[in-house]
Amino acid sequence: MEQPSLVSCLESLIGRENVSAAPAVLEQHSRGESYDESVLPEAVVFPESSEQVLQVVRFAAENRLAVTPVGANSSLEGQTVPVRGGISLDLSRMSRIVEFRAQDLMITVQAGVTYPKINEHVRRSGLFFPVDPGAHASLGGMVGTNASGTGAVRYGVTRDYVLMLEVVLPSGEIVRVGNKARKSSSGYDLRSLFCGAEGTLGVVTEVTLRLVGLPESASAARVAFGDAGTATEYVVSLIQAGAPVARCELIDSRSVAAINAHLGSSFPEQMTVFLEFHGSPAGVAESVELAQHLAFDAGALDFQASADPGERERLWAARHSHFVATVAANPGLRNIVTDVAVPISALPDAVGHALAASEQVGLAAYLVGHVGDGNFHLALFYPGDDLAARNARDVAHSIVEHALSVGGTSTGEHGVGLRKLPYMEAEHGSALELMRGIKQLFDPQGIMNPGKKIPEVNRDPSLGAKRVESPSN
Amino acid sequence: MEQPSLVSCLESLIGRENVSAAPAVLEQHSRGESYDESVLPEAVVFPESSEQVLQVVRFAAENRLAVTPVGANSSLEGQTVPVRGGISLDLSRMSRIVEFRAQDLMITVQAGVTYPKINEHVRRSGLFFPVDPGAHASLGGMVGTNASGTGAVRYGVTRDYVLMLEVVLPSGEIVRVGNKARKSSSGYDLRSLFCGAEGTLGVVTEVTLRLVGLPESASAARVAFGDAGTATEYVVSLIQAGAPVARCELIDSRSVAAINAHLGSSFPEQMTVFLEFHGSPAGVAESVELAQHLAFDAGALDFQASADPGERERLWAARHSHFVATVAANPGLRNIVTDVAVPISALPDAVGHALAASEQVGLAAYLVGHVGDGNFHLALFYPGDDLAARNARDVAHSIVEHALSVGGTSTGEHGVGLRKLPYMEAEHGSALELMRGIKQLFDPQGIMNPGKKIPEVNRDPSLGAKRVESPSN
Numbered sequence: 001m002e003q004p005s006l007v008s009c010l011e012s013l014i015g016r017e018n019v020s021a022a023p024a025v026l027e028q029h030s031r032g033e034s035y036d037e038s039v040l041p042e043a044v045v046f047p048e049s050s051e052q053v054l055q056v057v058r059f060a061a062e063n064r065l066a067v068t069p070v071g072a073n074s075s076l077e078g079q080t081v082p083v084r085g086g087i088s089l090d091l092s093r094m095s096r097i098v099e100f101r102a103q104d105l106m107i108t109v110q111a112g113v114t115y116p117k118i119n120e121h122v123r124r125s126g127l128f129f130p131v132d133p134g135a136h137a138s139l140g141g142m143v144g145t146n147a148s149g150t151g152a153v154r155y156g157v158t159r160d161y162v163l164m165l166e167v168v169l170p171s172g173e174i175v176r177v178g179n180k181a182r183k184s185s186s187g188y189d190l191r192s193l194f195c196g197a198e199g200t201l202g203v204v205t206e207v208t209l210r211l212v213g214l215p216e217s218a219s220a221a222r223v224a225f226g227d228a229g230t231a232t233e234y235v236v237s238l239i240q241a242g243a244p245v246a247r248c249e250l251i252d253s254r255s256v257a258a259i260n261a262h263l264g265s266s267f268p269e270q271m272t273v274f275l276e277f278h279g280s281p282a283g284v285a286e287s288v289e290l291a292q293h294l295a296f297d298a299g300a301l302d303f304q305a306s307a308d309p310g311e312r313e314r315l316w317a318a319r320h321s322h323f324v325a326t327v328a329a330n331p332g333l334r335n336i337v338t339d340v341a342v343p344i345s346a347l348p349d350a351v352g353h354a355l356a357a358s359e360q361v362g363l364a365a366y367l368v369g370h371v372g373d374g375n376f377h378l379a380l381f382y383p384g385d386d387l388a389a390r391n392a393r394d395v396a397h398s399i400v401e402h403a404l405s406v407g408g409t410s411t412g413e414h415g416v417g418l419r420k421l422p423y424m425e426a427e428h429g430s431a432l433e434l435m436r437g438i439k440q441l442f443d444p445q446g447i448m449n450p451g452k453k454i455p456e457v458n459r460d461p462s463l464g465a466k467r468v469e470s471p472s473n
Numbered sequence: 474m475e476q477p478s479l480v481s482c483l484e485s486l487i488g489r490e491n492v493s494a495a496p497a498v499l500e501q502h503s504r505g506e507s508y509d510e511s512v513l514p515e516a517v518v519f520p521e522s523s524e525q526v527l528q529v530v531r532f533a534a535e536n537r538l539a540v541t542p543v544g545a546n547s548s549l550e551g552q553t554v555p556v557r558g559g560i561s562l563d564l565s566r567m568s569r570i571v572e573f574r575a576q577d578l579m580i581t582v583q584a585g586v587t588y589p590k591i592n593e594h595v596r597r598s599g600l601f602f603p604v605d606p607g608a609h610a611s612l613g614g615m616v617g618t619n620a621s622g623t624g625a626v627r628y629g630v631t632r633d634y635v636l637m638l639e640v641v642l643p644s645g646e647i648v649r650v651g652n653k654a655r656k657s658s659s660g661y662d663l664r665s666l667f668c669g670a671e672g673t674l675g676v677v678t679e680v681t682l683r684l685v686g687l688p689e690s691a692s693a694a695r696v697a698f699g700d701a702g703t704a705t706e707y708v709v710s711l712i713q714a715g716a717p718v719a720r721c722e723l724i725d726s727r728s729v730a731a732i733n734a735h736l737g738s739s740f741p742e743q744m745t746v747f748l749e750f751h752g753s754p755a756g757v758a759e760s761v762e763l764a765q766h767l768a769f770d771a772g773a774l775d776f777q778a779s780a781d782p783g784e785r786e787r788l789w790a791a792r793h794s795h796f797v798a799t800v801a802a803n804p805g806l807r808n809i810v811t812d813v814a815v816p817i818s819a820l821p822d823a824v825g826h827a828l829a830a831s832e833q834v835g836l837a838a839y840l841v842g843h844v845g846d847g848n849f850h851l852a853l854f855y856p857g858d859d860l861a862a863r864n865a866r867d868v869a870h871s872i873v874e875h876a877l878s879v880g881g882t883s884t885g886e887h888g889v890g891l892r893k894l895p896y897m898e899a900e901h902g903s904a905l906e907l908m909r910g911i912k913q914l915f916d917p918q919g920i921m922n923p924g925k926k927i928p929e930v931n932r933d934p935s936l937g938a939k940r941v942e943s944p945s946n
Contacts, residue, residue: 103818104819146658159662173903175903175907177904179900180815180816180881181876182816182817182846182847183621183625183630183848183886184882184884185619185620186900187901187905187908187926188669188911188926189665190908193661193662196661213715239578241686242599242687242689279717279752280759282753282755283752283753283755283759340654341655342654343574343577343654344578374655375655408652411658412654412656412657415658427652427660428650428660430648431648431650431663434914435660438911438914441907441911442907453661454661
């Protein structure tokens, strides 16, 4: 199919204003964050309703065109790169709050709604949605990667909040999975199957979430350590002691420096554990006391707690700026962000291994992590030459291999995308065949976000790809 | 295949001591709890290892024999009735704790291990597994129905604790799904798919669970009300206020009387909400105060709190004896236990509707519920005559229809089994076709617990059934 005719077909389906093949728009949809490869789609659609998504998906199925769903385009593993060309399906115009039922602690939103928008909408009801992956992620994308963030150690991940999903299937129909009760043992758990499927089984168009009550009281703390080893040992002791932390983040001195430079802040540039506690005023005070006690037992250099809301907000805004701050500190460089998670007792070794591996090849590495979950990231920056790129990939590879060797996972929250495909065989063994079967069942033509999540055995050559030059970051 | 030859084949596979076709053993495995239908299996196997389960499943697949997994046989919806005869696979001898990793808050057990055994094993480490469906359920069965219990309002359901599963597939292989990290976005979520699959996709042989810290402090409370309406309105106000309840159970006066008669206890025979709070001493005290304040606002007749461990234990032992106590109070009668869950704001209406429906036909109904989740049960007792049986079924039907009409589910925690099959179409709509596809993918011959969970379209007539007379309960 020629490009002009594809665009005009799509225009006649969902209106001229919702279709684009302008070079800048194609270029924008050719890449994600933190992933080098870029491929131009043939057209980008901006549907405004589930019905329009359905029209596009039906059209794509009839014409065997790849469909790549895009939300805020903040995923880090290449999920939104349209490697087989076709249609990029941008859900950013599906940004309507469909229904907020405060009395049921429940909200339904279109897939393009971002999580900060939800929290803004519900705050006056004393409720919140506690999953905060950063980057103003959209709910469709968060469901796609089963995103989490700083609150996961207490509040869990996106999957834990999804009550219902509306999904447009590649078979050309709309299904609703789940229900409005807080628990159910009915049918197979298709909700969980779509959570983390990265758009490879269908397009999530509407999400119903449960919400939780805003904590009555909260305190944050900064705990400084001399090195990563003592800091991670502290985190392990906190988790093993059952301390009711709401957030538990590790951030290294180089990252703090980058954040200070980017935000103009003045956090002490040390290996730091950021903590937060939620609960009743007395409960929070007790937790802070326990955390402080354990901190000095573990050899902390400093422990600073604050219940001041402004100060807490600045602390977490700083934490959430980590990625942009490190990018800003390394102009012209490319980056890889690793994302393994390991059993909590294996955390100190895993972090130590990661830091040593990057040091060995002289890479600028920035450590940050949701360490209460055993999940940490190393942002590796490198120049565009082949040797540096290979070094960065080798370090990232070695971090994953280590995590898998201790029973962990190649991705704690960013998903598989393109980058983690090589690890699926080792991580899932014979279960991978079941996953391939599920992909085949839901999407026999392989049009939904092809080439991602599950390594393909027999790639259908009729789904084409237009490879473009990979521009520098 | 003739029965003697089936038994001898099985004996040669896994040893004489692990196979039985003794009439009493067949009879024991012909029925579950609270479900009238009973069908004899042709043989019962008691494997002691995953390897033996594999041998039995391979043999069954080769010979197209039905395999019905059985744990503690305490499921309530007919899950263990071998409706197509064949082999009942009793996992009770797989009762080994495989590995306890206190430092990772993690335990791996064989599927026949019961949850009280886990809690006994880990208690000295200050940890516990908070899912308590009662009836000394086995972990395999709990995974099968995605069981929950009194702690779900705070701690969630079985699925929320499953890190890894070992499953014997009907294709004759063993797969491991999941990993030992606390979160992951790798691959499709097969863990969640097996949770709640009721043995229809494979036999769960080993379960790795995450554990949580025992609360530092706990208090229980009994709140008495004049009727179900005010009691449920109170529960709604508690949940909407975000009160950090760990347990929130409603139990009617008739149920309290049955428990008193059964246990010799002397709880006031009133419509009662049982509460529990977990946390720090100060946090718990604050929660009790909030709950008491809201209780009198809602018109409570009485509020009695206690932090005494012995008293708390008696309270929850009483709550957990509900089913046996009501059975004991109704000798010779049959029973149906309903299990709907609804959005929390719909709870008062749903409970009111259920009580009115049973009153209308003069049935002895006992109300109990995990009302903090919007999940409640009505245990309906009736004599064996046709009219009474029809009345009981009509009431149960009407309760499900009402729940579905408000966006709820036909089963909050007991699963589908045989009894909820008629509601799957209405509850899941076109998603049911995807579920059928998944069943077909995992179990193309349909040997795994056939006839349960998902209504079959084309039943394979070559999988036989031997129907026996339904003895009275």
